[in-house]
Amino acid sequence: MKRILIGALFALPALTAMAGDFTASLSIAPEWRTDNRDSAYFVAPPVVPVQHRSARQDLGLRFRDGGFNAQGTLRVLAREGQTPEQHGIVNQFYYDGDLGNGSGYTFGRKVISWGVGFGFRPLDVIQREDRRSLNPPPLTGVPLAAWEHFSADKAFTLVWTHPGHRHEATDFRDQSLAARYYRLVDGNDIHAVARLSGRHALEAGAGITHTSGEEWAFHAAALYQQRYSKTFNTLAESGGGILAAANPMQEVMRRNGLKAVLGSQWTGTSGFGVLVEAWYDAEGYSRNEWRRLDALTARQRSLNGMAPASAINGNVAWSSRAFERPNLLRENLLLRLSHDDERWKPALELLVTPRDGGRVITTRLEYQSDRQRVSFGLRFLGGAADSAYAQAPIKRMAYFEWRLALL
Amino acid sequence: MFKNALALFASLLATLIALPALAADDIAALLKRADGYRLLEESVRIETLVESYRGDTLDKERRYTVYIKPGRRSLVLMKSPAEAGQKVLMLGDQFWLLMPDTQRPLRITATQKLLGDASTGDIANMTWSDDYDGKVVDEVDIKGRRCLHLDLSAARPGVTYARIGLYLDKASKLPIKADLYVHSGKRAKEAWYEAKTVDGQLRVMSMTLLDDIQAGRRTVVRYQSIVALAAPDEFFNPAALVRNTLAGW
Numbered sequence: 001m002k003r004i005l006i007g008a009l010f011a012l013p014a015l016t017a018m019a020g021d022f023t024a025s026l027s028i029a030p031e032w033r034t035d036n037r038d039s040a041y042f043v044a045p046p047v048v049p050v051q052h053r054s055a056r057q058d059l060g061l062r063f064r065d066g067g068f069n070a071q072g073t074l075r076v077l078a079r080e081g082q083t084p085e086q087h088g089i090v091n092q093f094y095y096d097g098d099l100g101n102g103s104g105y106t107f108g109r110k111v112i113s114w115g116v117g118f119g120f121r122p123l124d125v126i127q128r129e130d131r132r133s134l135n136p137p138p139l140t141g142v143p144l145a146a147w148e149h150f151s152a153d154k155a156f157t158l159v160w161t162h163p164g165h166r167h168e169a170t171d172f173r174d175q176s177l178a179a180r181y182y183r184l185v186d187g188n189d190i191h192a193v194a195r196l197s198g199r200h201a202l203e204a205g206a207g208i209t210h211t212s213g214e215e216w217a218f219h220a221a222a223l224y225q226q227r228y229s230k231t232f233n234t235l236a237e238s239g240g241g242i243l244a245a246a247n248p249m250q251e252v253m254r255r256n257g258l259k260a261v262l263g264s265q266w267t268g269t270s271g272f273g274v275l276v277e278a279w280y281d282a283e284g285y286s287r288n289e290w291r292r293l294d295a296l297t298a299r300q301r302s303l304n305g306m307a308p309a310s311a312i313n314g315n316v317a318w319s320s321r322a323f324e325r326p327n328l329l330r331e332n333l334l335l336r337l338s339h340d341d342e343r344w345k346p347a348l349e350l351l352v353t354p355r356d357g358g359r360v361i362t363t364r365l366e367y368q369s370d371r372q373r374v375s376f377g378l379r380f381l382g383g384a385a386d387s388a389y390a391q392a393p394i395k396r397m398a399y400f401e402w403r404l405a406l407l
Numbered sequence: 408m409f410k411n412a413l414a415l416f417a418s419l420l421a422t423l424i425a426l427p428a429l430a431a432d433d434i435a436a437l438l439k440r441a442d443g444y445r446l447l448e449e450s451v452r453i454e455t456l457v458e459s460y461r462g463d464t465l466d467k468e469r470r471y472t473v474y475i476k477p478g479r480r481s482l483v484l485m486k487s488p489a490e491a492g493q494k495v496l497m498l499g500d501q502f503w504l505l506m507p508d509t510q511r512p513l514r515i516t517a518t519q520k521l522l523g524d525a526s527t528g529d530i531a532n533m534t535w536s537d538d539y540d541g542k543v544v545d546e547v548d549i550k551g552r553r554c555l556h557l558d559l560s561a562a563r564p565g566v567t568y569a570r571i572g573l574y575l576d577k578a579s580k581l582p583i584k585a586d587l588y589v590h591s592g593k594r595a596k597e598a599w600y601e602a603k604t605v606d607g608q609l610r611v612m613s614m615t616l617l618d619d620i621q622a623g624r625r626t627v628v629r630y631q632s633i634v635a636l637a638a639p640d641e642f643f644n645p646a647a648l649v650r651n652t653l654a655g656w
Binding site for chain 1: 450459461467468487488489491492498499500501505508509511515516565585587589590591639640641643644645646651
């Protein structure tokens with residue numbers, strides 16, 4: 001892979017001679033994590049591998065010629081205690097064709113983002129992007145065939161995602177038929193989406209974005225899911241035994257779920273901005289669901305000395321997968337303060353989970369020059385001692401990213 | 408002595424008579440003539456180079472392709488490596504931004520639409536007659552030219568500048584200079600227009616913006632080509648920003 005990366009770098013000048021638009025960028029993004037050793041969910045290595053340090057090095061390539069679009073990443077991923085991994089990723093590879101009269105079609109792997117919102121986007125029924133990642137890599141699209149029609153103020157899109165797949169175990173391979181209607185009405189963006197799939201059955205929702213004056217923007221969106229998923233520890237939910245011999249974290253499909261977001265953003269001429277957003281995600285845990293998991297974990301910890309440590313640690317490690325969801329709780333509030341003076345972009349974010357008093361503080365600083373972008377961020381998880389975020393096995397995170405536009 | 412006083416009085420009287428006549432003049436027609444030096448056709452594609460200077464040192468360059476259509480519709484495609492793939496759509500008072508990594512048009516407010524030292528309005532708005540109203544307040548000499556001084560106020564929300572002091576060559580109505588005021592009432596920039604004869608027609612081919620807020624900053628907006636071209640209406644649909652490469656346009 002290293003040879004491929006070096007070869008690709010040397011080949012860049014030749015690629016620029018090709019017809020079409022070709023861009024390339026190089027990025028180096030180390031990330032650091034600090035354990036929360038006070039958490040009942042913290043399990044030391046080797047049961048849960050330590051990843052205090054990791055680094056992502058990407059050579060991003062993008063090519064566009066007419067309707068043909070390709071975006072790929074050559075990645076070297078190094079994690080503490082592990083052999084570096086090399087990946088070749090096809091982020092997007094699609095063809096946009098024109099049928100005339102404002103109609104067109106698309107075949108291939110494409111990123112389709114339909115969401116309304118900043119911290120949470122319920123209407124992203126196809127891309128399902130984790131908006132709370134600290135420094136996410138470029139998005140990878142989904143295989144699809146689509147037909148679109150545009151007029152001056154309306155748009156309609158019909159998409160068949162993951163054609164031919166029958167795998168319904170995850171959202172990422174769930175074959176579906178989805179539609180989006182967009183209309184610009186009196187300066188308001190109106191969105192409506194619907195999706196039919198084997199995993200979620202019917203999902204339908206709508207959203208609006210409205211600007212008021214020159215400084216205020218408001219947005220709202222809601223999505224109904226006929227079926228939605230949650231991953232529970234069956235021991236916690238059933239009140240049965242204390243230790244399981246096999247992974248007790250089971251995905252459960254429930255009926256009639258709701259996802260919703262409501263937000264407002266103010267941006268002043270000075271470049272300062274304030275965003276306030278509240279959202280509800282039925283796929284997050286309720287306060288009582290966390291209490292039951294906390295109680296099970298406490299019971300498991302109380303067996304220290306009475307049961308094999310490997311059994312206790314293994315069970316706690318399984319339970320700690322509950323922290324992998326983007327939204328740990330259903331109810332969330334986000335406050336974001338930012339400033340934009342073109343080159344420097346500082347931001348401070350406070351995420352609060354009002355049901356349990358948890359909080360996540362994130363600071364970011366980005367510098368952008370003609371060809372380079374440098375960004376740095378810190379995230380602190382905490383809040384009330386029994387809140388989900390305060391009990392997360394990770395306490396602090398930091399990242400740095402240097403990105404260079406090569407072409 | 409009496410003759411001189413009489414001549415002065417007559418001159419003052421003529422000016423007093425002439426100014427109301429100018430004020431009563433169709434200001435829209437005056438602005439239309441001035442607009443004609445910047446935008447020869449209603450639907451155009453403009454290749455724009457923006458050079459930002461700190462003192463006399465070139466700080467950065469940005470390239471934009473701008474599509475303009477009647478109805479206050481503009482689409483800006485950013486071409487420089489640091490911004491490649493970004494698009495800004497302006498529909499009247501409404502703005503959308505597309506970042507290439509997100510593939511999702513983002514609704515932005517008027518105050519979020521700044522593009523570095525030159526605002527989107529500086530790049531995408533090539534006319535005054537649709538957005539401003541006002542009157543001729545006096546006549547002044549600028550660089551040896553007799554100029555009409557127009558005091559213009561925004562006739563609609565969402566325009567980049569709330570007030571403009573515009574100076575037009577009295578004879579030709581060619582734009583010479585403008586004082587650009589933001590909504591707080593503060594003068595933000597001073598604009599100087601440079602015209603050249605292209606294809607036998609006098610055209611504004613560059614604009615130099617002197618920043619009042621950040622002293623020593625100078626931005627030169629060069630219109631490298633202006634081609635009459637009417638891109639299809641659906642290209643100006645916010646939902647179509649992701650799809651449209653405008654290849655061939």
